[in-house]
Amino acid sequence: MAPRPYEFSMSAFSSSIPDPTLRSNFRHLCADTLWWGVLAGSTLAFLSVYAARLGATSLQIGLLTAAPAVVSLIVSLPAGRWMEHRSLIRVSFYSAIAQRAGYLVMMALPWLLPASGQVWALALLVLVMSLPGTLLMIAFNAMFVQVVPPDWRAQVVGWRNALVAIGVTIASLLCGRLLDWIVFPLNYQIVFGLGALGAALSTYHIGRVRPRQATAQQNDGSQRETRSNGRPLLRLDLLRGPFGSLLAVYLLFYAVQYIPVPVFPLAYVRELRLSDGAISLGNALFFVAMFLVSLRLGWISNRYGHRRVLVLGALFYGLHPLLVGLARSATLFWIALAAGGGAWALTGAGLINRLMERVPPDDLPAHMALHNLVLNLGILCGSFVGPALGDGLGLRPTLLLSAGLWFVSGILLGLWG
Numbered sequence: 486m487a488p489r490p491y492e493f494s495m496s497a498f499s500s501s502i503p504d505p506t507l508r509s510n511f512r513h514l515c516a517d518t519l520w521w522g523v524l525a526g527s528t529l530a531f532l533s534v535y536a537a538r539l540g541a542t543s544l545q546i547g548l549l550t551a552a553p554a555v556v557s558l559i560v561s562l563p564a565g566r567w568m569e570h571r572s573l574i575r576v577s578f579y580s581a582i583a584q585r586a587g588y589l590v591m592m593a594l595p596w597l598l599p600a601s602g603q604v605w606a607l608a609l610l611v612l613v614m615s616l617p618g619t620l621l622m623i624a625f626n627a628m629f630v631q632v633v634p635p636d637w638r639a640q641v642v643g644w645r646n647a648l649v650a651i652g653v654t655i656a657s658l659l660c661g662r663l664l665d666w667i668v669f670p671l672n673y674q675i676v677f678g679l680g681a682l683g684a685a686l687s688t689y690h691i692g693r694v695r696p697r698q699a700t701a702q703q704n705d706g707s708q709r710e711t712r713s714n715g716r717p718l719l720r721l722d723l724l725r726g727p728f729g730s731l732l733a734v735y736l737l738f739y740a741v742q743y744i745p746v747p748v749f750p751l752a753y754v755r756e757l758r759l760s761d762g763a764i765s766l767g768n769a770l771f772f773v774a775m776f777l778v779s780l781r782l783g784w785i786s787n788r789y790g791h792r793r794v795l796v797l798g799a800l801f802y803g804l805h806p807l808l809v810g811l812a813r814s815a816t817l818f819w820i821a822l823a824a825g826g827g828a829w830a831l832t833g834a835g836l837i838n839r840l841m842e843r844v845p846p847d848d849l850p851a852h853m854a855l856h857n858l859v860l861n862l863g864i865l866c867g868s869f870v871g872p873a874l875g876d877g878l879g880l881r882p883t884l885l886l887s888a889g890l891w892f893v894s895g896i897l898l899g900l901w902g
Contacts, residue, residue, distance in 0.1 A: 511641055524687065650776035662765075
């Protein structure tokens with residue numbers, strides 16, 4: 486019998502998985518996300534902070550977030566078609582190699598360019614990395630559905646969520662110490678090197694995943710979930726029904742979510758004048774809180790339902806920009822990040838679970854294609870609106886306005902989500 490959803494019990498590898506292929510795949514999928522957590526807690530956590538310390542504007546920092554969204558909007562649908570009859574494991578592995586090689590280039594930038602040139606080089610590099618990154622995102626999600634049986638998906642997702650939180654927390658704390666101890670910019674080069682190592686090991690484990698043996702009926706089910714079977718992926722007729730209202734409020738939420746993202750690193754550096762160690766501790770608190778709430782996520786979802794969990798998380802997540810906007814020292818900043826991590830555990834799970842409740846299981850590709858379009862439009866809008874508000878209103882007022890908009894979007898999720 487499979488373990489209960491969200492139960493974090495690694496002993497299940499040896500006691501409850503008789504199939505050696507499944508057992509091996511689960512180990513590699515968990516190792517992949519642990520090392521991705523190292524990447525996220527090092528390079529990804531400090532890239533925008535590094536740009537801010539180089540003197541980047543809020544628009545330039547916004548481009549670091551907007552570039553992947555632009556590429557995804559352009560190539561997601563043709564990429565999905567291109568992968569129709571290819572091995573998803575191989576596409577995931579080779580696209581990961583292509584995308585993550587860019588982290589080695591980041592490490593070398595201080596040797597190659599002056600500070601002013603590095604900011605634009607980072608934006609261009611992120612743009613180039615986004616092409617294989619989009620392939621990786623689409624292929625990996627579809628591959629995950631194929632290699633993990635439905636009975637085990639919640640359990641494996643629970644393991645991966647816990648391990649990514651552990652990886653991010655350890656990497657963030659270690660990088661904070663390194664950044665405070667070592668002279669700039671060598672300190673950031675070491676951090677980017679650690680991220681490249683995490684990316685390489687994560688990629689290795691993706692390449693070690695193997696197709697599982699299944700019955701014809703199971704294979705047919707996987708194909709229905711991950712393939713379009715010749716039907717158009719972009720079907721705008723779906724927007725005329727209740728799903729259109731859901732996507733409209735999701736679009737607003739995603740846009741509001743990303744408004745403060747380009748503003749946060751500038752506020753940390755210029756308003757709060759935080760050290761890298763203080764920022765790293767905040768990142769660690771975010772993921773520790775997310776991990777702790779995730780451990781009880783199954784019980785919370787079963788008791789209150791996915792819709793209430795989503796609305797509750799969305800409302801409370803507004804505390805993140807609110808408290809950062811009010812902060813005058815590191816203490817309130819740390820409280821803000823801890824509150825944000827706990828709220829995001831609810832919000833992130835609520836978003837996908839509520840979406841799955843509203844999507845017909847026999848028409849998943851078309852609905853998810855529209856959701857991916859809305860997600861990237863929201864990221865794009867928020868990433869450009871945030872810098873504009875930051876330049877026009879100031880950093881702190883923009884964060885406070887973002888908190889208010891977040892509260893409004895949470896209410897709308899309750900009405901139409």
